[in-house]
Each structure stands twice: as structure tokens, then as C-alpha cells.
Amino acid sequence: MPGLSAGVLEGDPRALARVLTLLENGDDLGLQVMDRLFPHTGNAWITGITGPPGGGKSTLVNELIRHYRSQRLRVAVIAIDPSSPITGGATLGDRIRMTEWHDDAGVFIRSMASRRFGGGLAQNTLAVAHAFDAAGFDHILIETVGTGQDEVAIASLALTTVLVQVPGTGDGVQTLKAGSLEIGDILVVTKADRPEANELARDLRRLKTLVFDPHELAEGWQQPVVKTSALSGEGITELATAIANHRAWLQESGEIETRRIAIASTEISSRVESALRARMLDFRDNRNGDLHRLVEDVVSRRLAAHRAAERILHELR
């Protein structure tokens, strides 16, 4: 185990890959390794890339890798794809857009299956990011599962969230809707070579002028809208600049502390929730008789469901 953590800190890719597996699986050994790695974290910049399936997230990630590598910065990618709700299996196909970095030791790409965690993420995404952080990667790019209107979890673990929108998928009213659009620190219109791209970029830009108080416009972070095209290479430098500007703004405004506090709180409560969930499953499996009696009482209306839940919670303490 000291061998594993030392290996990660020394940049051994074999040890790192192994630790990522242990962390992904929530293995006890992985958590012991994390005890040694955690003091070495907090240096990497974590950027989340989210948006609809086929929206161009992986291609965008590949172009960001190119940009950061041209500055000799080390880049780690966590690429998440969905697990089957039926078999638990998964096709992890984001790497296919990033094969050109196979002989570059400054790039490490790891695919994760969501394992039905929900919200567009895998359960131990942040633990995996910590390991990359400890291993000295400058940038960690987290590509979420293809998302829709309501998956916002990435914003509670990334320092910068990039939201991808695809032209030709709805009229301007879509840009007024609550949800994902609100959590993007940067909005990207991919496939900018398509004719509808200008229209979408205009609608997204116009969105921020639809406010009651004109002072609101002058305060805080101004969510930029960047058009990118992998065909022409348009917009990648602009996007990297927008990420750098957001980072600088967080640091200069002091908002970075707020964000780091929010991320740490989310990680802690998420771990508590999953531990409680595991205990509940354990209760179901090992004390099936007790559970069954409570269920019968609820079905026969002798006991209200919320009181039955209360009794189980008491037992889980």
C-alpha cells in the first residue's frame, strides 16, 4: 500500500491506473491510499464538460488537451459514459476521440461507467480526480455522461463548468429554461460550422440581457458564449482563454474559497449518503424479517410509511 501511494506520487502510470480502479470501486485499500494522497491534492484545475450526447464533448476535450499540451501542461481526462440499467454493462467510447495522445506521458485518459449513480457522473468521480491531482496533473477535465436539461451535479465538483449546446435542437425558448443552462460558467456552441450556430449563440448571449436590474449585468462573472468548430479549429483558444479568465476571476474575487467549500461539503455529504444507502441495503439483505414486518404493517395501514422509515433509521444509527 505505501508502494501504491508512492508510485502515484512519483508518476508511475501503472500504480496510478491501479489506484483509480480501487477508488472507482470504493475499495478499502483505495481509501487507505487516499489517506496518503489527499495532502498532495488541491493544485490541479478541475474543469467539467457537460452537454447532450453526441454534442461534441469528447472532441472538445481532445482539442483542449492539444491546447494545454502546447503549453507543456499535464492533462488528465475522466470520461464518463452510462451503465446499462438492465445488465450493468457499459460501452465506454469517449477515448476513441483522444487516441492521438497514446505516446504522450503528459496525458492520461480514464473512462468510467456511471454505474447508475445518476446526475451524469459516477459515484467516485471526485476521488479519481484527487488521485490525478496528487499525481501532479495540471488540468483535470471531467466529461460527464451525455446530459439533458436537469443534470447539474458536475457544477458541485468542478471549479469551472463548461456547458455544451448544439445548434439546431430547438428555438430560443429553450435558452430561457431553468436547469443545466444556469450552471455553465462558460457556454459553448459546438459544431459552429452549422448554419444554426449563430442563431443559438445569439439567443444564449441575449439571455443575459433579459434582466430587471441593469446593475446585475455589471456584477459578478459574465457567462461567456464561445462558438467552437472541430472542423475549422475555431474557438478552442477562445475557450481555453475563457477557462483561464474564469479561474482568474474566481481567484481575484475570492469566490474560489466559496467554491472549494461547496465542493468539499458536497463530497462529504455524498459520502455520508452513500454509506447510509449501503447500510440500508445491508439491513434489507440481512434483516429481511424485520423489514418484512414493517412493510406488512404499512400495507395493512397499521403504520404510516414515514414512521416505518423512522424506525429503520433509528436501527441504522
Add this chain to the structure above:
Amino acid sequence: MSNQRPIRVLVAKPGLDGHDRGAKVLVRAFRDAGFEVIYTGLFQTPEMIATAALQEDVDVVGLSILSGAHMSLFPPIMQALKAVGRDDALVIAGGTIPEEDIPAILALGVAQVFGPGTPLQVATAYIRDHAPQRDDTV
């Protein structure tokens, strides 16, 4: 806990043949068998396959080849896997591989060769039975 985790399989198409229907059928079958399948697409060099096997920490590497170049591609693939310390992965191969080449391929360290017409269940069952139980130390 680690016993219940899904088996991770890399499906790789080495070399220059552009026929990926077979590989896609395998990806689908492995996914439906409950495996986590990493698919890296066409035209993979031995080094690309080794890097993916290393970074993804897969249990199994499945090579699909229809070009007839298996005798020239498999030795450098096995060497590349060894070079990155991933010769502990279970390597299996499938595609248009003549019977007479199989002994030489097995001698390279490929665990099993599945010829044309192999039922998908045979390949998935083989992986389930033979995927290495990897201990959690390096």
C-alpha cells in the same frame, strides 16, 4: 467489494483493416453480458492498445482482426503490453484466423483464439471464467 465490480474489457481493432462490424458486435455482446467495455476504434497500433490497457486498467484485452496480418501484429502487441507491465491482462483474439496459425498465436501468450462462427456466449462465458482475479497490490 472488488469481486462484484464489472469486468473491464478493452476491445481493440489493430492494424489497417476497416471492418469494424465484428468489433461492434463484440462490444454490444460484452456490454450486454454486464462488462464495462472500452472501445478505441479502428487502426490501433500496438502502442495505442498498450496505452489504453494501461490507463484503463482493464482485466481483458480482446483483439479483433480480419486483415490476415495477425502473425505480424500480435507479437508487437504482446511486447507492447509487456513493456507497460500489462502482460497480466487476459488477451483473447478473434476474427479470420486460420487453424494452422493458432498454435503460434497461443505461444505468444494469447489465451484463446475464437474463429469465425464462434457463438457470442462462448466468448462471454470464457471471459467470465478466465478474467484474472487481480490482487490489490502492484
